[in-house]
Amino acid sequence: MLLALSFIAASPLSAATLAERAAPCLGCHGEKGTSEMENTPSLGAQQPAYALIQLFMFREKLRIFDPMNEMAKDFTDDDLRIFSDYLATLPKPAPLADAGDPTRMASARTLTQQFRCDSCHNADFSGRDNIPRIANQREDYLAKTLREYKDNSRHGYDATMADVMQPITEAQIVELAYFLARVR
Numbered sequence: 065m066l067l068a069l070s071f072i073a074a075s076p077l078s079a080a081t082l083a084e085r086a087a088p089c090l091g092c093h094g095e096k097g098t099s100e101m102e103n104t105p106s107l108g109a110q111q112p113a114y115a116l117i118q119l120f121m122f123r124e125k126l127r128i129f130d131p132m133n134e135m136a137k138d139f140t141d142d143d144l145r146i147f148s149d150y151l152a153t154l155p156k157p158a159p160l161a162d163a164g165d166p167t168r169m170a171s172a173r174t175l176t177q178q179f180r181c182d183s184c185h186n187a188d189f190s191g192r193d194n195i196p197r198i199a200n201q202r203e204d205y206l207a208k209t210l211r212e213y214k215d216n217s218r219h220g221y222d223a224t225m226a227d228v229m230q231p232i233t234e235a236q237i238v239e240l241a242y243f244l245a246r247v248r
Contacts, residue, residue: 082150088135089147097154105205109156113194116148117221127219156190157200164246172243175236179228189247194221203245210237 089107093099097108107115121127123136123144139147163169176182176189181198185191189199198206212218214229214237232240 082146086147086150092131097151098157099202099205102202103204103208104202105209106157106201107151108154109190110148110151110197111191111193111195112145112148112152114191114196115151116144117194119144119147121221156197159200159248160203160246162246163248164242168239169243169246172239175240176243179232181240184224189244198244199247201244203241206241206244207237210240 090097092101092104093107094101097106097110099106118127119136119139122129122132123139125133136144182189184195185198186195189197191197209218210229210232211234213220213225214232216226220226
C-alpha cells in the first residue's frame with residue numbers, strides 16, 4: 065500500500081493508482097501478468113532489476129518497439145522503478161497444461177545444461193537480479209527472442225546473450241522454447 069501511495073504522489077500522469085496506470089500494460093501483457101497475446105512476453109514475477117533495465121531501454125529507445133517506446137517515453141526514473149517492482153508482485157506464469165513430450169523435455173533440459181541457461185537463469189529458470197525469469201514464458205516469444213539474440217537484432221545491455229546464442233542452432237532454439245514454456 066505504501067508503494068502505491070508513494071507512486072500516486074510522485075505520478076506525473078493522471079491515473080490515480082498504480083493499478084490504473086498499469087492497466088494499459090496489462091492489456092497486452094495479460095491481466096495478471098500472463099500474456100495471451102502472440103509474441104508478447106508475460107511479465108508476472110519478472111525480476112525487478114531486469115524489468116527496470118528493459119523499461120529504461122524502451123524509454124531511451126535503446127530497444128525499439130514502437131508501442132513500448134511510446135508507453136515509456138514520459139516515465140521518470142521513479143516510474144521505471146515502481147513499475148519494475150510492481151511487475152515482480154504479479155503472479156508468475158503457470159506452465160502450459162500440456163506438460164510436453166517427455167523425450168523432448170529431457171533433451172531440452174540437457175541443452176539448458178550444455179549452454180548453461182540453468183546457471184545464469186537459475187536451475188528453475190526464475191532468473192535473478194538483472195537476469196530475467198524465463199520459466200513458463202510464452203513459447204513463441206521465447207523462440208522469437210532467442211532468434212533475435214542470435215542474429216543480433218535484439219541488443220541486451222551487454223553482449224552475453226548474443227555470445228551464448230552463436231553456437232545454438234535453429235532446431236535447438238525450437239527445443240529450448242518448447243521446454244522453457246513447459247518447465248515445472
